[in-house]
Amino acid sequence: MSGMLAPLLSPVILFFVLGATAGFARSDLAIPEQIAKGLSLYLMAAIGLKGGIEVAEAGFSVDMLMAAIAGLALSCFLPLPVFWMLRRFGRLDRINAAAVSAHYGSVSVVTFVAGVEVLSSSGLPPQGYMVAVLALMETPAIVVGLMLARSGNREASTAGAGLLHETLLNGSVVLLSGSFLIGLIVGPEGFVSIAPVFESGFRGVLCLFLLDMGLVAARRLRGSRTLTARLAALAILMPIINGAIGIIVGTAVGLDVGTVSILGTLAASASYIAVPAAMRLALPEADPGLYLAMSLAVTFPFNITLGIPLYTLMATGLG
Amino acid sequence: MSGMLAPLLSPVILFFVLGATAGFARSDLAIPEQIAKGLSLYLMAAIGLKGGIEVAEAGFSVDMLMAAIAGLALSCFLPLPVFWMLRRFGRLDRINAAAVSAHYGSVSVVTFVAGVEVLSSSGLPPQGYMVAVLALMETPAIVVGLMLARSGNREASTAGAGLLHETLLNGSVVLLSGSFLIGLIVGPEGFVSIAPVFESGFRGVLCLFLLDMGLVAARRLRGSRTLTARLAALAILMPIINGAIGIIVGTAVGLDVGTVSILGTLAASASYIAVPAAMRLALPEADPGLYLAMSLAVTFPFNITLGIPLYTLMATGLG
């Protein structure tokens, strides 16, 4: 497993550790908010393009369809066991449990990116179409989470059509899918002239972005008032379980080991951008301090450091 | 003409289309304001440097002087027919017609950049000195526009010396001309060490910037309350007429086809940064919602997609 842990010493992860350390030590180091937002838009455009170009080269395939179906199914059904665990072991009320479960059914773009980096540098590059699967997996869990919130409780607030629109046309979904399409259209030749920005610059920008993620995660963890030990433990246990489920499903539908690993990583990851915004709107009674602390301050750091090697190991074992 | 339209499938234009689509669909995708401002400053520094270096290599020439005179003349006289059309067919009052005509006499930096990209990839690269012509063409139309506003109306507000200062030392003029001078001084050898940022990065950054321009243009168009169908039609007709005039003038003074095409593009383009700010100050009674909708939401998208190939075609036909 030492080979699997080697990525922990990559600059990308070390910058995350630096940020987290600075955040815990209460350093005043801070990445300006708009810069961080800009970096995350760049990362999404870059992975969208990359995925699209890879698919333009490799062509469409049955695997791709299987992966899409698997991803959709995971995003729809993973909230259910999560909800149950949160109610039973996490002792959360229905509304908060539903809100958190929507986060864990959805996915984290940065965890995906980190996973692709690790897998590619370990000789197990996932298929390019997984970017499209990522985009597909962002939203279904939101709907499932809302249904869980309403079940047995007619009063839970509802957002209706507005929310559906907002969710489907969510900025990250649009940018990911749009860049994926652009990549498909322009193909490898069209990409050459923009590659210095979107390809050569990628890992360096990722370092700076993860520096910020480390700072933010540490501050969230320090500042959280409602994160109990039980919930923190669940925020590590749930991704392991979801990751395992994702890996089993991915292996069952016949994907290659790298692609299975990243599907597991997606299943294990929890959203901290699109879903929180949607939940704040649709379930304002739920506590944003709680769902952000769990997904951003516990699950994300766990996945980025220990989780990804673990899922890769599982996928390799099964594959 | 299909070859001429090929650039429409370049990543740069596709990102513009993505942004416009997201904007029309009311996606919440948004580029942070300061990032967009930063990208535009970068683009201006980069094209200024590039132009300066090209002139450092090619040396000064009579063509350069002719192009400068042609550009200045266009910027001074184009507002007159525009004003007349806006009054007569657009049914605008004097103040608003004057404000809009200043926009169409001035130029759009990003349209210029897109034009250079398209022409270079079509084997018709314009001369480097056109960056200096671009800078020269930014401000005269403002003065002409104000004179049009005042003619026959002594009461139109005036800004006087303050405005002249503000216009001549306008950020984009200073940055364009300053970078052009720096390029002239350092020449190709001095440029080597900064080329990875200002040259290799150029097209990728342009993609991100045009993504934002698409979003902004679509939102402006959607949000506009005063843009009539007549005015929208004029916002497409006027650039075609202005472009044709520019191309005739450029061909008459003996410039090469690529350079004529970009001069036509400059004539056809309408300002949406420097002139709106100057008009808000000098003619506060004019409606900013109107002149921004025309220049930014109609003329800019038209030029960037269909206009540039059209002007190139005209220039090739004449040349």
Add this chain to the structure above:
Amino acid sequence: MSGMLAPLLSPVILFFVLGATAGFARSDLAIPEQIAKGLSLYLMAAIGLKGGIEVAEAGFSVDMLMAAIAGLALSCFLPLPVFWMLRRFGRLDRINAAAVSAHYGSVSVVTFVAGVEVLSSSGLPPQGYMVAVLALMETPAIVVGLMLARSGNREASTAGAGLLHETLLNGSVVLLSGSFLIGLIVGPEGFVSIAPVFESGFRGVLCLFLLDMGLVAARRLRGSRTLTARLAALAILMPIINGAIGIIVGTAVGLDVGTVSILGTLAASASYIAVPAAMRLALPEADPGLYLAMSLAVTFPFNITLGIPLYTLMATGLG
């Protein structure tokens, strides 16, 4: 000395001159604040990484220890003569003299970066470990400055433990040392994949950052109400004296000419980020308009243009 002045025509310095010119001419050119902050974080991460990787390659040495001790000693003792000069020739009261002397004992990261650029392109590259010395020299002068403020004046406000924490965990110290450590850990091979951002991009980004520094310095100089001619003269004299002391100390402990030059540059430079913030907190009675005008609007431009060649000349003469 003409060879020494050649760097004045490098794009980096020319962009600074462009910014300063625009600032004096009251152009509205402005780099958005968050972009400038982002660029400065990038520069610190990049020089930290670069230093760490150079030390990873060269290994630890006695020189490194000597340079560290020399840097620490300079940062502790330079405030004393500065304080004396400010009181005696500058006619400043105790509190303001103490605040300013803390700035001159500390260092300026961007002056360091510009110095390394100039020295490297003159064939005198300083040792990589000087980045660590830079980080060491940022904070001691703050403590010395506060002791000077309090000496003979029990009432001067004090910030105590909070300030110490804030100073040691200051963002720039953390980012510089953290990136240095990451560079040490990943070494040259680990750096390859992030080099396009942190190495190739460096000088271009530095151009944009110095454009902003020029604007800010010019505005500060124009807007200052308390900067007397005497103080402005001291803001040029003091760096020359401090630079000479640094060069003598560096030569005495046996460092090479390039490294001595950069040590002199560090000694001559004055902080305008970390120390002002600390002084605003610890000595709120001191005038921030004054210490920022001296360090940022006079000393910084002097060092970046004439100072660095001068210190290099001194070091070469002594070495």
Add this chain to the structure above:
Amino acid sequence: MTDTGYRKIEILLDAPLVPRLVDIARQAGITGYTIFPTLGGAGQGGLWSEDLVAGADTKVLFWTVVSLDKAAALQDAVEPLLTAYGMVWVATAADVLRPGRF
């Protein structure tokens, strides 16, 4: 200052909830408003400060100047939601110019 019958109402709320509040305000007859950014703050829910990653709990200030009757209508509509939405409401007596607009 005689009470001219206008109120400046400031409501601090989470950014994602703004469209919802705008709808509510429109139903109360209010069509003019301005949104201001914030940098951070503290309350019963602890300290927070802007962070990019999750805009979900970033606060903004909804700022509107209205006549007394619209102020009352807005208060009636917003009051039941204050706790669930975690909003802070402040109203101040204000003098306006061009009063017909508000």
Add this chain to the structure above:
Amino acid sequence: MTDTGYRKIEILLDAPLVPRLVDIARQAGITGYTIFPTLGGAGQGGLWSEDLVAGADTKVLFWTVVSLDKAAALQDAVEPLLTAYGMVWVATAADVLRPGRF
């Protein structure tokens, strides 16, 4: 709150017009003011939100605390321009400390 004779005046206006307003305020004897950013808003002219490209119709808040007489002088100077410049004016009675300054 007894009226201490001070007003906090807030004027919402387009960013390019700020230097003009500052001049007007100076003529009314006002030298202290602060400018705040906004994120967006809506009014008779429709919805707007910050966009980089054209700062021309980006709004900012001019915020100044002044004595009653300066407030009146500013009001007289600004009132005729309100409509042409599309400004929103709000004045509130305010308590200050160190009153001599304002």
Add this chain to the structure above:
Amino acid sequence: MTDTGYRKIEILLDAPLVPRLVDIARQAGITGYTIFPTLGGAGQGGLWSEDLVAGADTKVLFWTVVSLDKAAALQDAVEPLLTAYGMVWVATAADVLRPGRF
């Protein structure tokens, strides 16, 4: 508007001094506040505008809604520091909802 016994207090101060003011406010029993950014301004110390490089004299607005007694306690604690810290203090009578919180 009957005085409901609440005040909105706005204090303009240099960004590095915020933690200090937050401490002082806490000692006056105030735990809820919000910080707003500024773009620039002018006063006796001349014109300033945001610049990245040195955040040391960037101003922010400390904004808090409190009951009368807390307002008085904050005023007592802050008043002696106003000049040294270069702060601007403004208090306005304010109506709140959920008054128990403030």
